[in-house]
Amino acid sequence: MSDEVTAEILTTHVLELAAHGKRLDGRGTDEYRKISVEPGFVSTADGSALVRIGDTAVLAGIKLEPGKPFPDTPNAGVLTTNAELIPLSSPIFEPGPPQPGAIEVSRVVDRSIRAAETIDLTRLCVTPGEKSWICYVDLHVLDHGGNLIDAAQLAALGALAHATVPAKRFGIAEADYRLEVVHYPAECTFVRLGEAIVVDPTFDEERAAQGRLTIATDEIGRIVAMQKGLVGAFSPDDVKAMVERAFRHGEKLRAIAKGAAA
Amino acid sequence: MSDEVTAEILTTHVLELAAHGKRLDGRGTDEYRKISVEPGFVSTADGSALVRIGDTAVLAGIKLEPGKPFPDTPNAGVLTTNAELIPLSSPIFEPGPPQPGAIEVSRVVDRSIRAAETIDLTRLCVTPGEKSWICYVDLHVLDHGGNLIDAAQLAALGALAHATVPAKRFGIAEADYRLEVVHYPAECTFVRLGEAIVVDPTFDEERAAQGRLTIATDEIGRIVAMQKGLVGAFSPDDVKAMVERAFRHGEKLRAIAKGAAA
C-alpha cells in the first residue's frame, strides 16, 4: 500500500474520530501528550535541553560568543535562532538547505522569545556599540511526531533557563554567570479537524488538519506571538477561544520549563 | 497549440515580414517603440527611473552607501550594477540564481556606464584608500517585451541623472547633493531578421533573430561599448552601418533621459 494511500485513509479516520470528539491516541481535544524536559543534555553547549512531547523530540543548544552589536541597537546583545529539520528525524525531510518549514519553526520560536523579552538583551552588551554577546539558539529536531513548534520553543526556553554566559572563558569577566531569564513565553499549537479544534497535534493530525494556529503567551497575561499555518481558516471567535486555552496550557508548559531550570 | 508551435509560426511570420521591410507591429526597420521615462518612481531609492519601451518595463533603483574603495583605485568610488530578470516579468524566467541572460544585461549596462565615465567616480571618494561611496545600480525587469538592454540602460541612466548622494544621512557632509552625470551613453540594439537589420526588437523578433548587436554611443561621438548576442553573425560592414544608426538613435535616447533628469 503506497504512502499516499495510507496517508489518505489515516486522514479520513482522523477526521471521523474528531467529529465525535475523539483522537487516534485516545487523548481529549484539549490534552497534551506526555512532556519531558532534560536540561543540560549537551555539555559542550552553554545551555541545552532535550524536550519530548509524545514521540516528538527536539534538542536545543545555546552558544554564546562575543561579537559586534547591530548598529541600530548598540546597547544590546544579539539573539539568533536557527532550526534544522534534519532528515534523521522524519522520512519527509530531505537533505539540503533549510526548507520553508524549518525556517517557519525557527522564526516563530524566535518571535516568541524576542517579543516576550525572555532574556534582557541589554544585559548582553559588553561595550556599547563595540562588543556584545551573540546568543545562538540552535534547534535540532531529532524525532518528528508532530507539533514541532511547541517542542522547539519549550526546548529553547529550557536551554535558555539553564544557560551560562561563558564570560571567563572569553576573558570578559572573572567568572561565568547564569543567563537570566526574565519572562517565560510558552507556545501552544492547535489544528482544526473539521469543526473540532485540538491542541498538540500529532504528525497524522497535522497532515489531516484544515488550518493550524500557534499562540504564545507569557506569565504576565500577554499574548506575545501568533502564527497561522497550513491550508485552512479560523474565525475570529475560534481565535479568541484558542487564546483562552493557550493561556491555560501556557501555565503548565512554563511550570515544566521552570522545573527543568531549577 | 503548444508554445513551441506558436513560437515557430510567429518566427516564420516575422522573417517573412522582414523580407519585405515590414514588422509585426507596423513599425519601420529603424523605428523605436514608444519610450517613456518616469524618474523618482521609488522614493526609498537615492535615485530611480521606470522606463517603458513599448510593453517592456524596467525599473532602475540607485542606492549609495559609504564603503571601502578597491585597493587598486584608492581615489575612486565603486559602481556596482546588478540586474534581476525576475520571473514576474515573463513566462520564460525561472526563479533561482541569476541566469546568464540577467548577467549579460547587467554587465553590458555596467560597461556602457563605466566606459563612458557617466559619473566621475573620483568624486565619490571620501577619504582616499579609506572610505568612498559605493553606488549600487539595481535593475528590476518588470515586463519583458524584448530589448531589455536598451530599456535597462536607459533606466540606469535616468536613475543616475536623478540621484542624490545621501551625504547628510550618513554624516559625511552637511547636506545631501545631486550626483553629477558627466556623460550620457545610450545603448541601441539591433537584430538581424534574414537580410534585414531592425532596431529595438520585440520579444518575438528576438526569438526569430539571427544575431543581435548592441552599440552604446555617447554625446561626444564615442562608441563606448558593444555586445553581440544570440546565434547569428554580422559582417564588418553591417557593424559599421549599425554604428551610424546607433549614433542617430542615441541622440534621441539621451534627450529622453536628460528630459527626465531636468
Add this chain to the structure above:
Amino acid sequence: MSDEVTAEILTTHVLELAAHGKRLDGRGTDEYRKISVEPGFVSTADGSALVRIGDTAVLAGIKLEPGKPFPDTPNAGVLTTNAELIPLSSPIFEPGPPQPGAIEVSRVVDRSIRAAETIDLTRLCVTPGEKSWICYVDLHVLDHGGNLIDAAQLAALGALAHATVPAKRFGIAEADYRLEVVHYPAECTFVRLGEAIVVDPTFDEERAAQGRLTIATDEIGRIVAMQKGLVGAFSPDDVKAMVERAFRHGEKLRAIAKGAAA
C-alpha cells in the same frame, strides 16, 4: 554498446588478468607508469608543477598572500589545499560544486603535506597573531587516467619545492625568497583486484577495484598519512605489506620531485 556494458566487460577482464599477475597495460603489479614533473609550468603562480603519471595529468599552482593567522596558531602561516576535478578532465565529472571525490583528493594531499611538516609553517609567520602568509595549493586535474591522489600529491610537492615567497611584491621584505621544503612526503596508492594488490591503478583498474589504499611516507622513515577508499577491505597484513612497498616507491617519487626542484 553502452558505457555500462563496456565498463563491465573491462572490469571482468582486469580481474582475470590480475588473477594471473598481469595488467591491461603490461605492467607488473608493483610498477608505476611513466612519471614526469614539469616545474614552473605556470608563470603567474608563485610555484607550480605539471605532473603526468601515464595518461593522468595534474597541475598544481601555489599562491602566497598575506593574511591573518588562525587564533589558535598565532605563530604560524596557513596552508590551504583545494582540488578541482574539472569536467574538462574526464567524461565522469559534472560541472558544479566540488564533489566528494574532489574533496577527498584535496584533503588526503593536504594531510600528507601537513603531517610531514613539508613546509615549516612557523616560518610563514610575519607578525605573530597579526599577519602571516596564506599558502594556497590549488590542484587542477587536467586528464583523469586514474590514481589522481598520487599525481596530485606529487604535483603539490613539486610546486612547493619550486615556490617563491613574494615578499617583495607585497612590501614585506626587500626581496622574494624561496619557500623552504623541510620534508618530502610521497603518496603511494594501491588497489585490490581479487587477491592481487597493484600499485598506481589506472582509471579502469580503479573501477574494477575492491578497495583502495593510499599511504604517504617521508624520507626519514615515517608514515604520515593513510586513506582507504572505495568499496572493499584489507587485512592488517595487507596493510603492513603495502607500507613496505610504499616506502620503496616513496624514495623514487621523492627523487623525481627533488629532481624537479633542483
Add this chain to the structure above:
Amino acid sequence: MGSVGAKDVPVLLSPEGIRIDGRRVNELRPIKITAGALKHADGSAFVQWGLNKVMAAVYGPREVHPRHLQQNTKAVIQCKYNMAAFSVDERKRPGLDRRSQEISKVVAEAFESVVFAEEFPRTSIDVYIEVLQANAGTRCAGLVAASVALADAGIPMADLLPAVAVGKAGGAIIVDLNKEEDNFGEADLPMALVPQSGRLVLLQMEGHMTREELATALDLGVQGCRGIYEIMQQALRDRYSVAPVPEVTA
C-alpha cells in the same frame, strides 16, 4: 516592534487619538489598485498603499517546476515574495532571506485555502510578489495585489483575500500600521480575511497584547479587510470595463 536599546521613540498617538500621519485609529492609508498592470503575465496587479508600491503577477495553471513538486490531484500554488534592493532605507542584498521565505509560505497557504486547485491537477499556479517601495504592511499589500492578480488571471477562487495589519501603538489598538508604528509600536498583527465566510486564512502576530486588546484588534482588522475588499472589487470592475491596459504611475 520596540527594538531593544533603540532611542528616539516618536510620539505615536496624540492625546486626541490622532496618529503620527494624521489618521484615526480605525483609518486605512490611501489605497490604489490597478488590475492588469503588466502585459506578459497571465494576471497582474499593482498596489499603491500609503508609501508602499507592490507589483504582483500570476502565471498558470502551467507545467510544474521543479517537476517533483507536481501533485496528481490538484494544482500546487507556489508563491515568491521578494523585496527589491532599493525598496527599503538600507539597501537589501538581492536574494531570498528567511523573512521572505516565511512570508512566501504563509501567503501560499492563504491562497491554497481559497483557490479551487483540484480543478487543475498536475499544474502549478505561480504567484510572484515584488515589493518595489516598502513602508510597513508589505505582506498584506502583496497579498491583496496577488489576490487581484489571480482574479485577473481567471483562476477560480472561493473569494478574494483582503488583508491588513492591525496592531498596538502608543497604547491604542490601530489598523494599518505605517513604518513608524511598526518600528516603535507594541504589536503587529497581519491578517487576511475570506469575506464571505468571515474566516481568517492568514494570521501572524508579534509584540504584546492582552486578550481584550487582541479581541478588539481582530474586530478592527475584519472591518479594515471589508473596506479593502470594496477597493479590490472596484479595481477588477475597472479592469474589465476599460479596454486599454492602465498605465502604472507613481
Add this chain to the structure above:
Amino acid sequence: MGSVGAKDVPVLLSPEGIRIDGRRVNELRPIKITAGALKHADGSAFVQWGLNKVMAAVYGPREVHPRHLQQNTKAVIQCKYNMAAFSVDERKRPGLDRRSQEISKVVAEAFESVVFAEEFPRTSIDVYIEVLQANAGTRCAGLVAASVALADAGIPMADLLPAVAVGKAGGAIIVDLNKEEDNFGEADLPMALVPQSGRLVLLQMEGHMTREELATALDLGVQGCRGIYEIMQQALRDRYSVAPVPEVTA
C-alpha cells in the same frame, strides 16, 4: 595532531603508563549503545562513548533522491555525517563542510563493503549520523551507531562494523583517543573492522608513526574493535528482548 605553534601541551602519559583520563593504553572509554532510540526512523541508535553523544538513523530501502543516482543492479548507500552547531567548544556554523563530506564518503564506502545492496536494486539506503556532543572519535562512534541502526532497520549485512581510533600520544601507541590525545598527540588512525573476515573497511591516518608503531597500532585497533563488537551485539539483543523503545538519557 600537534597543531603548529600551539602551546600548553599537556602531559598525555604518566611514567606509569596512565593516560590523561586515567585509562591504560589499551583501554576503551565507557560505551553505551541504545538501539531503536528514535521512533520515526526505519532504524536508529544512540551512542554515548566517553564524552561523545551521537545519534544515527537509517531510512530505506526507499526511492532514490535525487533520481539520477539510482542504480539498476543494487541499492545506493547515501551517508550524511553532520555535527550540531553546539557539539563542539567553538560553535560550528550549520551546513556541510569539507571534513563532513569526506567522512560521509568513507563511511558510505565502509557500509557498501558489507551491506547486501544487490538485494534492493533501484533503491536508496540513507544513513544519517548526527554528532550532538563531540570529544574525539566521532566518526568511529557515528559508524558504530549507524551500523547498529542498519541492523535495527533490518538491512541485510555480512557483519556489523565496530570501529575505533588508535594512535600515538605521549610516545605510546594507544587505543580510543580522547580530545586531548587527538589535539596534542602524534598520530590518529581511525579504523573499522569486519569482525568475521578480520579485514578493515575504513582506515585513515594522520600524524607520524614508524612502520613498527603502525603494526602495533593495527593490532591494538583490531582488539579494540572486537570489544566494541560485543557491546553492539548486546545492544541489539537488548532491543529485541524489551518491548518499549528505550528512552535516550544523558
Add this chain to the structure above:
Amino acid sequence: MGSVGAKDVPVLLSPEGIRIDGRRVNELRPIKITAGALKHADGSAFVQWGLNKVMAAVYGPREVHPRHLQQNTKAVIQCKYNMAAFSVDERKRPGLDRRSQEISKVVAEAFESVVFAEEFPRTSIDVYIEVLQANAGTRCAGLVAASVALADAGIPMADLLPAVAVGKAGGAIIVDLNKEEDNFGEADLPMALVPQSGRLVLLQMEGHMTREELATALDLGVQGCRGIYEIMQQALRDRYSVAPVPEVTA
C-alpha cells in the same frame, strides 16, 4: 580599460610605433596550438598565445545534463569558461563569477552559429575552457582552443572560428592586446570571425573609440583572425599526420 584613479600608466606606444613588448600595431603575439592535447576528452587543444596558456576539451554529442535543457530538434551547446585560481597575479577564488558566465554565454552562442547542431537532436555538446595562465585575450585564446577541440572531436561545423582582440592603446589602433595594453589602453574589442563568410559571431567592446577608429579596428581584427586561421588549420593537420598524442610543454 583605464582604471579610474590608477597611477603609473606605462608608455604603451613609442614614437616609432613600437608597442611595449616590441610588436608593431598589426603584429600578433607568438601562438602555438596543440590539437589533441588531452587523452580522455573527445576532442581537445592546448593553446599558448603570448603569456596565455589555455586548455580546451570537448565532450559529446552525449546525454544532456541537466535533462530539462534537452532540445528535440538539435544539440544544445554548453560552454564553461573557467580561470584557474593561480592563472592571474592576484589569486582568483575558485568558482563561477559573473565575468566567466558572460564569456561562457557569448562563446556558446558563437559556436552555435557554426556547429551543425541539428544533426544531433536531444544531445549536448559540452565545451570546457580552462585558463591556466592569463595575460589578456583569454576569451579569444579559449575560443580558438575550443574551436580546434571541436574539430578534433569530429563535430561537424561550417568553419573554424579564429578570434582575436583589437583595441586602442597609446592612441593607436592595435591588434592582440597584451595585459598592459588591456589594463591601461583606451579600448578592447574581442571578436571571432567565420573566415569563409567574413562575418563576426563574437563581438564585444569596452572603452572608447570614434567610428573611424572602429572601422580600422574591425579591418585589423579580420586580418588578425585570418592569420590565426592558418595556425589553427596547421595544428589540425599536424594532429592527424602524427600518430602519438603530442605532449603539452611550457
